[in-house]
Each structure stands twice: as structure tokens, then as C-alpha cells.
Amino acid sequence: MGSAKTALLLTTAYNFEERDVAYLCFKPVTDTREKRSVIRSRIGIERECKWIYHDTDLYEVVTRMHEEGGMVPEWMLVDEAQFLTPIQVDQLAKVVDDYGCNVMCFGLRTDFQTHLFEGSRRLFEIADSIEEVKSTCSCGRKTIVNARIDSLGRIVTEGEQVEIGGNDKYMSLCRKCWNTRRLDSMNKGQLPL
Numbered sequence: 223m224g225s226a227k228t229a230l231l232l233t234t235a236y237n238f239e240e241r242d243v244a245y246l247c248f249k250p251v252t253d254t255r256e257k258r259s260v261i262r263s264r265i266g267i268e269r270e271c272k273w274i275y276h277d278t279d280l281y282e283v284v285t286r287m288h289e290e291g292g293m294v295p296e297w298m299l300v301d302e303a304q305f306l307t308p309i310q311v312d313q314l315a316k317v318v319d320d321y322g323c324n325v326m327c328f329g330l331r332t333d334f335q336t337h338l339f340e341g342s343r344r345l346f347e348i349a350d351s352i353e354e355v356k357s358t359c360s361c362g363r364k365t366i367v368n369a370r371i372d373s374l375g376r377i378v379t380e381g382e383q384v385e386i387g388g389n390d391k392y393m394s395l396c397r398k399c400w401n402t403r404r405l406d407s408m409n410k411g412q413l414p415l
């Protein structure tokens with residue numbers, strides 16, 4: 223999910239390295255089968271990251287760093303930020319305000335049913351700034367929906383918000399194409415052209 227955003231995070235990390243800027247990467251754990259804590263792009267670039275569990279207190283994590291070594295990263299890059307809990311987003315805001323750390327979160331606005339992720343909702347509510355990473359649907363319009371596609375190419379509109387280990391894939395579509403393909407999927411039960 224959100225591979226363009228992950229690529230952007232990794233590019234940002236690379237730029238920081240070139241300029242000797244201290245940064246750390248973080249990522250909410252969604253798949254516990256994952257052995258290595260890394261953020262990786264499709265083209266094979268990866269960076270180590272710290273896992274964020276559902277009950278991780280991010281303010282506490284930074285406070286501990288501060289107490290142990292006196293060093294707090296200048297930048298924190300968070301991948302898949304839609305999976306943060308609203309409380310964790312508030313903790314990040316406190317890290318910004320109390321420690322002067324810069325936090326950049328990369329993630330999706332909405333789920334496959336077009337509803338805001340709870341982490342994203344909280345970010346929209348309290349982030350200092352929001353930047354939209356635009357992409358284009360095959361019809362030329364701006365993509366809006368992160369559609370879930372099953373193994374037969376049909377649009378899926380029911381199920382858990384986060385499905386781990388399934389065969390479903392995701393595709394960015396504009397609202398119009400999503401609606402057309404969704405109705406086609408419902409009517410024909412097969413891949414719409």
C-alpha cells in the first residue's frame with residue numbers, strides 16, 4: 223500500500239544522509255510475520271526503521287533517547303502513518319513541541335471503502351501542514367480511492383480495514399472509475415474492461 227509515499231520517504235532519508243542530517247525511520251507494525259524492521263520500496267531500496275506497536279508510546283521513546291544519550295533525532299520519518307493510533311499522533315505532536323524534533327508522516331488518507339483511517343484523521347486535525355501527493359488515474363483524473371482488488375480483478379468493498387496475508391491488491395483510482403468498476407464488479411462478478 224502507498225508505494226509512492228514510501229518511495230518519497232526513502233528519497234527524503236537519502237537526502238538527509240547526503241546532508242548529514244540526523245534522522246530515524248518508524249513504521250507501525252501491520253504484519254507480524256515480517257522479520258526485519260525495514261522500510262522498503264519496490265525497486266529494492268530499504269532503510270532500517272523502528273517498529274511502532276499499537277501500544278508504543280512515541281513520546282516515551284524519544285524521552286528515553288533524550289535521557290540516555292541526550293540526542294534526539296532532528297527528523298523522524300514515519301511510514302504507513304495511517305496505521306498510527308490517534309493517541310500516537312498526539313504523542314508525535316508533543317515530540318515536536320517539547321523536543322523541537324521535526325516529524326514527517328507519510329500515509330494514505332482513506333481506506334478501500336473511502337473512509338478516513340483513524341491515524342490520518344488525527345493528522346488532518348493537528349498537523350502543522352499537509353501535503354497531498356497527487357497521482358493520476360488511467361483516465362487522466364486525479365486518484366482519490368485506494369481500491370482493493372481481489373485475485374479476479376474485482377473491486378472489493380467489504381471486509382476488514384487492514385487485511386494481512388490475503389491475496390488482495392490495491393489500485394489507485396479516480397472516484398468515477400472506482401464507481402464504474404465497482405458497479406461492474408457487482409453486476410458481472412468479473413473483471414470489467
Ligand SMILES: [Zn+2]
Pocket residue numbers: 359360361362363395396397398399400
Ligand atoms: Zn479514472
